[in-house]
Structure formats: C-alpha cells, structure tokens
Amino acid sequence: MTSIVVHYQEIALKGKNRPWFIARLVNNIRHATSDLDIRAVRPLVGRLELALGPAATYEQVRERLVRVFGIANFSKAARAPLDVEAIAAAVLGDLGDLQPRSFRVTVKRADKRFPMKSPEVEREVGGRIKLAKGWRVDLDEPELTISVEMLTSEAFYTFAKERGPGGLPTGVSGKVACLLSGGIDSPVAAWRMMKRGCSAILVHFHSYPFLSRASQEKVRELAQLLTTYQQRSRLFMVAFGEIQRQVVLTAPAPLRIVIYRRLMMRIAERIAKENGARALVTGEVIGQVASQTLENMSLIASVTDLPILRPLVGMDKEEIVEQAGRLGSYEISIVPDQDCCQLFTPKHPATRATRAAVEEAESRLPIEEMVNRAVEQAEVESFQFPAPPGSQLP
Numbered sequence: 001m002t003s004i005v006v007h008y009q010e011i012a013l014k015g016k017n018r019p020w021f022i023a024r025l026v027n028n029i030r031h032a033t034s035d036l037d038i039r040a041v042r043p044l045v046g047r048l049e050l051a052l053g054p055a056a057t058y059e060q061v062r063e064r065l066v067r068v069f070g071i072a073n074f075s076k077a078a079r080a081p082l083d084v085e086a087i088a089a090a091v092l093g094d095l096g097d098l099q100p101r102s103f104r105v106t107v108k109r110a111d112k113r114f115p116m117k118s119p120e121v122e123r124e125v126g127g128r129i130k131l132a133k134g135w136r137v138d139l140d141e142p143e144l145t146i147s148v149e150m151l152t153s154e155a156f157y158t159f160a161k162e163r164g165p166g167g168l169p170t171g172v173s174g175k176v177a178c179l180l181s182g183g184i185d186s187p188v189a190a191w192r193m194m195k196r197g198c199s200a201i202l203v204h205f206h207s208y209p210f211l212s213r214a215s216q217e218k219v220r221e222l223a224q225l226l227t228t229y230q231q232r233s234r235l236f237m238v239a240f241g242e243i244q245r246q247v248v249l250t251a252p253a254p255l256r257i258v259i260y261r262r263l264m265m266r267i268a269e270r271i272a273k274e275n276g277a278r279a280l281v282t283g284e285v286i287g288q289v290a291s292q293t294l295e296n297m298s299l300i301a302s303v304t305d306l307p308i309l310r311p312l313v314g315m316d317k318e319e320i321v322e323q324a325g326r327l328g329s330y331e332i333s334i335v336p337d338q339d340c341c342q343l344f345t346p347k348h349p350a351t352r353a354t355r356a357a358v359e360e361a362e363s364r365l366p367i368e369e370m371v372n373r374a375v376e377q378a379e380v381e382s383f384q385f386p387a388p389p390g391s392q393l394p
Contacts, residue, residue: 001076001094004061005158006048009072010168022048025070025169031231032064035386049077062162067229069195071164075147080155082114084121087155088128091146095133098160102138103129109150121148168197170230175199176309177272178281179264180235182218185283185312187226187329188320192311193281194230201234201275202226203268207241214336220381221332227383236271237379240264243370251361254350257291258358259365261300266367267374269304274375279307285320286313290349299353 006029011021022043029050030041037053038061050061058076065074080090105126107118116124125148130137135144146159178190180202190200204219216237227233243263244256251259268280284292291300301308312320324330 001058001078002052003077003079004050004052004058004065004074005044005077005156006050006065006074006164007046007072008048008070009166011070012046021070021169021172024172025068028068028070028169028171028231029065032068032386033061035389036060036064065164066162067165068169069165069167069197069229070169072166073161073163075158075161077156077158080157082150082153082155084116084124085128087121087148087157088125091125091148091157091159092129092132095129095159098144100135100142100144102136102142103144103146104137104139104142105129105146105148107148107150111150111152114150118150121150165195165229167195170194170197171199173197174279175201175275175277176279176281177201177203177268177275177277179268179283180204180219180222181283182215182222182333182335183283184324184330184333185285185288185320187222187283187333188323188327189281189283189311190226191229191323191327191329193309194226198281199230199232200226200281201236201272201277203236203238203271205238205240205264205267207244208239210241210245218332218335222329223381223383224385225328225332227385231385233383234275235381235383237381238267238271238374239377240374243374246365246370250364252357254348255353255358255361257345257349258296258299258353259362261291261296262303262358262362263367263370263374265300265304265308266371269306270371270375271378272306277306279309280304281309281311283312284310285315285317288317290351293351295352296350299355299358302355 008025011018011025014021026041026043026048037055039051039053041048041050065071078090078094080087105122107121109118126137144159145161146157149156173196176193176198178186178193178200180186180190190202194200202223206215208216219235223233223235244260247256247259265280272280284297286292286294321330324333
C-alpha cells in the first residue's frame with residue numbers, strides 16, 4: 001500500500017471553521033509522524049491522505065495515528081488505473097496475508113461518467129477477489145470491507161479500517177493547566193481535555209526533600225505518556241513541602257487539607273495565567289475523598305477566577321481505572337510513591353469546612369509570599385514526541 005486515508009467525523013460539522021480545524025489536524029499528523037518516511041499529508045474531499053515513502057510501514061504509522069486526536073478512523077489505501085481488471089489486480093496485490101472469514105466490496109463513483117454503475121463494479125471486483133481467495137461474501141456484516149472510489153482519472157481503494165481516538169485536534173480549544181499527581185485520576189482528566197482539543201500544561205506538587213523523589217519520577221513518566229497524544233508538553237514541578245510545614249504550624253488539623261488545596265489552586269492559577277492557560281483542570285470526583293465534597297470543592301474553587309474543569313467529576317472509580325488502562329497510565333500510577341498528599345495529613349479532615357474558619361486560619365499565613373516563592377522556584381521540564389534526534393529525556 002502506498003497511502004493511508006484518514007477520516008474525521010466531528011470536524012466535518014464545524015461549518016465555516018472546518019478548514020482551520022482540518023489544517024490543525026494536518027499539522028498534528030505531520031508532527032506526530034515527523035521521524036517517519038511520510039512524503040506528504042494532504043487534504044482530500046472529506047478526508048486526508050498520508051503518502052508513504054518506501055521506508056515507512058503501516059504498523060509504524062498506525063502507532064502514531066491512534067494517538068492523534070481528531071481522527072475518526074483510518075485505512076490502508078492505494079491508487080489504481082480506472083479499469084476494473086486493474087483495480088482487482090491492485091487490490092489482490094495489496095491484501096497480503098489477510099485471511100478474513102468474509103468480505104464485501106463497496107464502490108462510489110465520484111465521476112458519474114464512468115460507464116459502469118457502482119453495483120456493477122462491486123460485482124466485478126468482488127467476483128475476481130472471491131475467485132482468487134475463496135473468501136465468503138457477506139454484504140451485511142463482513143469482517144473485511146474493501147472500499148473503492150472511482151475518481152476522474154484513477155481509482156482509490158482502501159481496506160482494513162481502524163478506529164482513531166476521535167475528539168478534536170489538540171490545540172483548537174485553547175490551553176489549560178492540569179494539576180497532575182502521581183495517582184490514577186489526574187492523568188485521565190488531562191487526557192480527556194486533550195481529546196476535546198485543549199493543549200495542556202502540567203503542574204505537579206511534590207514534597208521533596210521532606211519525602212523522596214518517587215512522585216516526581218512517576219509524573220515524568222506520565223508526562224511522557226501524555227505527550228504522545230499532544231506532541232509537546234511542559235511540566236511545572238512545584239515544591240510544596242515547606243508550604244505544608246507552614247500550614248501545619250498555623251492551621252487547625254481538620255482544615256489543613258482544604259488550605260493545602262486552596263494554596264495549590266492559587267499557585268496553579270498564577271502558573272496558568274503566566275503561560276496563557278484559560279482554565280484549571282483537576283481529577284476530582286464528587287465524594288471520593290474528604291476534600292471532594294461539594295462544600296469543600298466550592299470553598300477550594302473560590303480562590304481563583306479561572307474556570308476549574310473537572311472532566312471526571314461524575315465518574316465511578318471503576319470507569320476511571322478502565323480509561324487509565326486504555327490510556328496506558330494505570331501501570332505507572334499504581335507504582336508506590338510518596339507524594340505531597342501523604343505529608344502532614346490529618347487523621348480527621350473536615351468534610352464541610354466553613355469559609356469563615358478557613359479564612360481565619362489563612363489570615364495567619366503569608367499567602368502571597370508563599371505563592372510567589374512557589375511559582376518563582378518551580379522547575380520547568382519540556383517534553384516532545386517524537387523526540388528530536390539526539391535528545392535525552394528529562
């Protein structure tokens with residue numbers, strides 16, 4: 001096969017903005033396959049075509065396309081002369097070692113001047129394939145569908161359709177800042193926002209040197225994984241242990257979790273605004289832990305004027321774990337570590353903290369100074385996929 005045809009779905013509904021969405025998808029595909037032998041990525045009517053060079057294999061390109069948001073499905077493809085015998089011969093030559101239990105041929109004529117009608121071409125091409133392969137024809141639920149499109153000067157055929165990740169091309173919906181822990185939930189939340197077209201900067205709070213660097217290493221792995229979906233990422237490592245120590249010395253134990261989270265939101269908001277992000281993203285789920293009651297979530301959100309997006313808020317843990325498994329983050333997330341959530345955690349955190357009590361406790365803390373120091377001292381790491389030649393991962 002000499003090409004791969006990419007189909008999009010949601011982009012087709014974008015009206016006058018469709019060319020901009022398509023251009024972004026084309027750019028993302030080009031970047032995702034930049035180290036492979038791809039001769040061209042070009043828009044066709046209602047689809048895109050990747051022209052493969054001799055060094056590119058379908059398996060290589062497939063591994064990249066299943067991670068490019070905006071792709072509904074894609075198929076192996078090639079061109080043939082506008083002749084039934086030539087089309088059948090070309091298709092048979094490209095079927096390789098495929099052994100489907102059943103097949104069918106579908107034909108569309110883009111140029112109605114071709115003398116044979118679509119059903120006639122289907123019968124002729126399908127008959128030749130059946131004669132050569134002995135496969136059973138199934139017009140209702142075939143295991144393999146071979147699609148042929150009769151163009152003005154040539155025919156275009158595809159088969160072995162595979163599902164893409166769907167969604168919108170990363171970057172079309174603006175930038176968000178995702179709070180990324182080493183747990184199961186937050187990587188899934190970041191991935192879901194990327195799927196809706198958002199570019200995500202990643203913010204991780206750690207408690208080194210009070211705790212080990214394990215959470216930082218895990219988050220680097222998660223950032224590398226997420227970067228395979230959005231091609232470029234920046235990870236902000238924020239030291240939070242000293243801030244927690246200050247809170248412990250000042251605030252009542254039941255309120256500490258809420259105060260920690262409010263400080264995280266203030267710091268993440270500052271990082272977001274300085275880097276052009278228009279919203280914060282968390283992996284919060286209603287009722288999952290003490291800080292995620294409606295009362296506490298509202299109190300935590302009140303410190304920022306940026307929208308806080310919670311793509312997992314109504315999901316069950318089993319649903320999140322299943323998505324983490326498909327994403328590939330689950331095996332990383334379950335590795336034991338020591339993150340800031342384990343440091344100075346009270347035994348009985350307040351599940352319904354009051355604004356008055358929290359603000360009174362915060363009044364004894366140098367909030368602005370703490371936020372400024374955390375943002376100034378945050379370490380920034382950059383990730384790119386595919387990695388540039390000769391580069392080393394952070």
